[in-house]
Amino acid sequence: MSGRRIRLTAVLGSAALLLTTACGYEATPLPEPAETPTPTAASPAAPQECSNATQSYDPLSPLPEPGQMPEGSTMAAIQERGRLIVGTSADTFLLASRNPQSGEVEGFDIDMAKAVARAIFGDEDRIQLRIITAAERIPLLEAGEVDIVVRAFSMTCARWDQVAFSQEYYHSGQKILVRQGSDITGLSSLAGHKVCAPNGTSSLANLVALAPDAEPVGAANHTGCLVLFQRGEVDAITGDDTVLAGLAAQDPYAVVLDEEPFTEEPYGIGVAKENTDLAAFINGVLEQLRESGEWNASYQRWLAPYLGDGTGQPAPVYGRS
């Protein structure tokens, strides 16, 4: 009897096993969450080893006529190519951003680039824009892939070791953008707040150095910071006043704190280190803009509505050799 019972149990057990194995599925698992990238600040601004970061080369004077660049010069090579290759931004509202209606990149920086193209070709449209990130500015100049960089490019002693600059064409400084009604009133009140700045920039490095109790949050660029800000993922954004003005212009609930900038950011037009002739030529172009009032007209069009009248075109410092 026990043998029969065992056999019956075995048969029924097998049948049950077959039936049950057909029914159960392992649940589809969720993927492992991606690691949250940690913000990467550029090395904190190196101590100034020079006192002439804004000093550039004497302007080329008189400027050659458009289309008649001096033989053997960098400008002649650009003229030969037929277009000026400009590294710039496409999402820095007011300085260089793409107008969705026209598709054109426009802004204060673009006006500077067009002035250079006009001086070389007599046609401001003979430029090829290359949209680059802040981190690409120096490598692309060194590689010769762009002729000039006009992209909120601060002149520093360290950068002079790698590239050359025109005279300062705009004097900016780092500030803070917050929500209307925020309790943040300046650098000293950032403790415990999430503050965004683009990865790999001196803005993030300055934030870490000057407000160590703030929680830095990195983004690909300042517009990326604005997206985080609008989503409520950060409390503030820090960057150059020009850039922050562009962000505030896109968000009616964002304001740039009315305070003295806590860094000095002299913008220059970057060229390859060996192309000092091009830097001197651009200095001549900037002098023309000063005399003709075009610099001021451009400032009034793009920046004055958000930054006020300002202090005008910076006084040039020449004499670099």
Next chain:
Amino acid sequence: MSSAATGGRAVATAPPPAAGAAVAPAGSALVPTTVPAPPAAAAPRLPLSADVPTALARWQAVLAIAVVAWAVLTAAILGNSFDKTRTGAEHTGQLIRVHEIESNLFLADAIATNAFLVGGLEPPEQQAAYDAALERVTSLIVEAAEAQPADRAVLEALNHDVLRYAEQMQQARANNRQGLPVGAQYLREASAQLRSDTLPLLDNLITYNEQRADGSLTGHTWVLVVLPGLVLLLLLGWFNQQLAAIFHRRLNLGLVGAAVLVAAATIGAGVVIGSLGSDARGLREGAFATATSLSSARTAAGDARSHESLRLIARGSGAQFEEGWIEASNRVLTEIEGDRDLENLWEQYTAAHEEIVAADEAGDWDEAVALATATGEGSASAALRAFDERTSAATADASRTVADALGRGSWQVAIAAVATILAAAIATVAVSWGITQRRREFS
């Protein structure tokens, strides 16, 4: 009746009956007429008891149980195959559904990114196509969650991601219409999120449903269903031999009848399972593979188109996006390998894309954008639309073929299972009847 099976040995010597059963019924041609008493040591015996009538009664029960057990086991194996076939249809349906979700998401992304190139005022037909693709995605997610509970956690996360994607795209479009560059950033983030967060979810859904579908389309082994039948046939044959040795009649009609039924049912079940396995292999390598490959090709085509538009949005710094385009194009070519029509369509799009790249690299961004957004004959948009329509229709055809074939297979299995149960019922009666005839010889 059972004596008829004994041929010329109609009158046989019965085994020594147990004590008190020495006299066989008289006047019956079906029962022994004499009951000799050979030496006890030489008398054949049935296992389970030295007492033949008791042993016969026990064996009657054992064989009935064996037939029932065989029927249960065979029906269970067939039931398992039925279940596998049915769930195979469901899993393949789910897999194709997930592929369609992925294709439509990438199609929506391709449309949205391309629309950014024409400025804030999107063409209404592009907006409608984007909305239709996303609506299809959301309805497919609901269908998929109903179809496979094991996918629900991932589908919930997917639904969350799709909502987030749609919301970001909405903000991108709203900002773009106002001329604000933050719109392009929302677009980039939505596209990046699609690839970094949403794609792993879809990959998991595809991997696990592929495994489930694969498991359902394999394992239809005819040996498994034939083995219990063979064991039962051996048992019936052996018992018939035992009876023949005792009753000196070669065949017991009841046992023979049961054996014929078991053999027929076993062969039938084996053939059904065998053909099911063969059909499943054919589907896996045929229509099923076609459906998943074409769906993947459609997804990769949308991915390539998005990279093309992102390249132009990045204006002059599109190298990273071109790498993405090349990678997506290679995926398309792998998936459509051997389909000349589709290869020709993709070649047309590739040629149009190369013109766009050439214009962009020559510094003529406006011309590149004009080429990328043109919709006339010979344009990249037209070539891609033709490719999408062709892959979409072919995927739907292949999916229908898979569903139809699996539906037919499951009915064959169901019929075989019912036939097995009926055969077992009759075989149990036959075995019982055959042994009863022998037991009567002792009553």
